[in-house]
Amino acid sequence: MCRKASWAYEFNFDISAFLSYEHKNILEVKVKKLSENKSVNQAELESDFWNFGGIFRPVYLQINPVEYIEHLDIDAGADGTIKTDVAISKYRNDKKL
Structure with missing residues (x-):
């Protein structure tokens, strides 16, 4: 549904079109361990960065008028x-x- 580059620090998605206002909604996030860009993966393996998958920063939902x-x-x-x-x-x- 929504994709963002693995190197991005801050981003947001407007999910309004996917919400149901009559029923309970479930928000699922899929996090990949490796980048789709193979050169990024190789660069991380050859430098001092560890290649961990996951979310390590705050995540929140924002409701705007x-x-x-x-x-x-x-x-x-x-x-x-x-x-x-x-x-x-x-x-x-x-x-x-």
Whole structure:
């Protein structure tokens, strides 16, 4: 259903389309010990990294409203100018505010 590269540190998936609001949901995660990229596997075996499979960082579910601030950059200049870059979920890929 959802795939992410083995080297990725932080990522998320929108699973809304797969949820049942009338029944109990079960979330299953399959973790592979090796990367699908054979050169990554070889590099890890030849360096000081151990090639362990598993999840070693916090995992959580996040519930967002339909509209929310996804990303906010504020650049306050020394001359008093302020530049902002705001990404709102409703306008993702459609418009830039």
